[in-house]
Amino acid sequence: MVIIKQKKSALFEDFSLLVGRENVLSTIEERICYACDGTKQKYLPDVVLRPHTTRHVSDVLRYAYKHEIPVYPRGAGSGLTGGAVPLEGGIVLDFTNMNKIAEIIPEDLTATVEPGVVTQTLQSEVAKYKLFYPPDPASAAFSTIGGNVAECSGGITGLKYGVTRDYILSLEVVLADGSIIHTGRKTLKSVTGYDLTRLFVGSEGTLGVFTQITVKLLPLPEKIETLLTFFKTPQEAVKAANQIIANNLLPRALEFIDKSSIDCICKYKQEMQIPAEVNAILLIEVDGKETSVRTELALIEKIVAENHAFKAISAKTVIERETLWEVRRAISPALYKIAPCKINEDICVPRSKILEILQRITDIHKRYPSLHVANFGHIGDGNIHVNIMHQEGSQQHTLAESMIEEILRHTVAVGGTISGEHGIGNVKSKYVPLEIPPGELQIMKDIKHLFDPKRILNPGKMFPD
Numbered sequence: 378m379v380i381i382k383q384k385k386s387a388l389f390e391d392f393s394l395l396v397g398r399e400n401v402l403s404t405i406e407e408r409i410c411y412a413c414d415g416t417k418q419k420y421l422p423d424v425v426l427r428p429h430t431t432r433h434v435s436d437v438l439r440y441a442y443k444h445e446i447p448v449y450p451r452g453a454g455s456g457l458t459g460g461a462v463p464l465e466g467g468i469v470l471d472f473t474n475m476n477k478i479a480e481i482i483p484e485d486l487t488a489t490v491e492p493g494v495v496t497q498t499l500q501s502e503v504a505k506y507k508l509f510y511p512p513d514p515a516s517a518a519f520s521t522i523g524g525n526v527a528e529c530s531g532g533i534t535g536l537k538y539g540v541t542r543d544y545i546l547s548l549e550v551v552l553a554d555g556s557i558i559h560t561g562r563k564t565l566k567s568v569t570g571y572d573l574t575r576l577f578v579g580s581e582g583t584l585g586v587f588t589q590i591t592v593k594l595l596p597l598p599e600k601i602e603t604l605l606t607f608f609k610t611p612q613e614a615v616k617a618a619n620q621i622i623a624n625n626l627l628p629r630a631l632e633f634i635d636k637s638s639i640d641c642i643c644k645y646k647q648e649m650q651i652p653a654e655v656n657a658i659l660l661i662e663v664d665g666k667e668t669s670v671r672t673e674l675a676l677i678e679k680i681v682a683e684n685h686a687f688k689a690i691s692a693k694t695v696i697e698r699e700t701l702w703e704v705r706r707a708i709s710p711a712l713y714k715i716a717p718c719k720i721n722e723d724i725c726v727p728r729s730k731i732l733e734i735l736q737r738i739t740d741i742h743k744r745y746p747s748l749h750v751a752n753f754g755h756i757g758d759g760n761i762h763v764n765i766m767h768q769e770g771s772q773q774h775t776l777a778e779s780m781i782e783e784i785l786r787h788t789v790a791v792g793g794t795i796s797g798e799h800g801i802g803n804v805k806s807k808y809v810p811l812e813i814p815p816g817e818l819q820i821m822k823d824i825k826h827l828f829d830p831k832r833i834l835n836p837g838k839m840f841p842d
């Protein structure tokens with residue numbers, strides 16, 4: 378639905394005055410590039426604006442507020458739940474030009490950046506000071522810090538280091554009416570007033586638009602070592618993962634891959650040579666001081682052996698590590714070879730419930746034999762990516778949706794959440810009431826109304842209106 382009612386040429390002139398003519402994209406060829414994200418949805422924006430400064434963003438929002446035009450903030454468009462998709466047309470605010478690292482202060486262990494900085498760029502820039510920005514979504518090479526903050530992205534380092542939320546100290550935010558606020562402090566501690574920073578992290582562009590972000594940093598770990606382990610049963614792999622943690626070990630990564638994913642990888646990359654009897658894989662990574670890494674890895678090797686891992690390959694150098702991670706990275710492209718449509722759920726359960734939920738998924742799958750299901754994920758966090766591959770067509774899609782709903786209901790029943798890291802967007806908004814009771818949902822809607830009374834910020838996302 379096209380929301381902008383004013384004449385397009387007059388709007389183009391107004392937007393050119395606000396952000397500069399070269400930062401207004403209005404042709405169909407330009408706008409089509411902003412119609413989708415990591416999901417396969419397509420909604421064409423009326424215009425794309427590419428701000429360079431906070432002032433630009435504030436002016437655009439003031440204008441949009443006055444004329445009640447929807448505004449969709451956008452980083453790299455890699456979101457997996459439709460967060461950046463312009464459902465109701467209007468303006469897409471593309472942050473890729475606001476990509477400067479304003480400062481890195483090693484004494485304070487902080488960095489302040491614009492939202493369009495690519496996650497991996499921040500990681501490698503701070504590494505030059507021997508500093509570490511831990512949140513590490515698999516999309517780090519292209520996703521932006523603004524998008525990561527809006528989704529509270531996780532990734533492979535969550536077990537040991539937490540998620541994006543744990544590293545955001547303060548935000549500059551432009552509100553729906555164009556006013557600019559600052560939340561939090563650039564200090565490692567602050568308990569003055571309500572924690573607005575936490576409220577904005579994970580708000581998916583529905584409460585305000587970030588224009589500057591101060592993150593907390595850690596010292597860069599001296600050494601990283603990786604271990605790829607093969608198991609005959611998923612039960613043994615999950616038991617080994619639980620015992621690693623029960624032994625007071627906190628790996629930097631603890632990734633699980635199931636048999637179905639392994640079969641897909643083997644078909645996709647035959648050179649990988651994973652033995653046929655492998656039914657589950659754990660990919661484990663340890664970091665820290667060289668001596669402690671060696672000690673921890675030896676203990677982990679003992680634990681996986683006790684749980685009948687029949688092969689363990691370790692990697693010490695960057696190149697060797699990359700080779701082991703190839704197995705994990707191959708999953709996504711491999712799954713697309715199975716069927717053209719893939720739904721990637723990111724349920725998260727208490728770690729003690731992992732085997733139970735995996736068994737439930739297997740049981741549910743038996744009733745949907747025409748769908749292909751593969752599970753992998755950050756088992757250390759209890760975060761499992763349930764992938765449902767299906768053929769194009771409404772009947773298959775309806776089956777997949779019905780299977781998803783059953784899985785989400787069981788996830789909530791065992792104390793889990795319907796999204797560990799990908800967010801809700803519009804793709805999962807209908808499932809939110811499965812997890813959030815009406816009272817809490819109403820509080821969230823009241824907060825949304827307080828920040829965005831005219832409903833112009835990313836409308837149609839997060840919860841059903």
Ligand SMILES: Cc1cc2nc3c(=O)[nH]c(=O)nc-3n(C[C@H](O)[C@H](O)[C@H](O)COP(=O)(O)OP(=O)(O)OC[C@H]3O[C@@H](n4cnc5c(N)ncnc54)[C@H](O)[C@@H]3O)c2cc1C
Pocket residue numbers: 414415449450451452453454455456457459460461472492513514515516519520521522523524525526527528529530531532533581582583585586587588709798799835
């Ligand atoms: C191959 C692949 C692997 C992935 N792996 C992971 C993973 O391991 N872990 C994980 O958590 N996610 C993962 N993702 C999902 C995705 O990369 C993350 O959600 C990421 O944070 C999105 O960043 P982006 O810059 O692409 O944001 P976009 O997709 O452009 O936007 C995401 C949301 O952020 C909002 N937004 C963007 N910029 C701003 C801003 N300046 N102010 C306010 N709101 C804003 C948008 O409105 C939207 O709601 C993966 C995606 C892909 C394609």
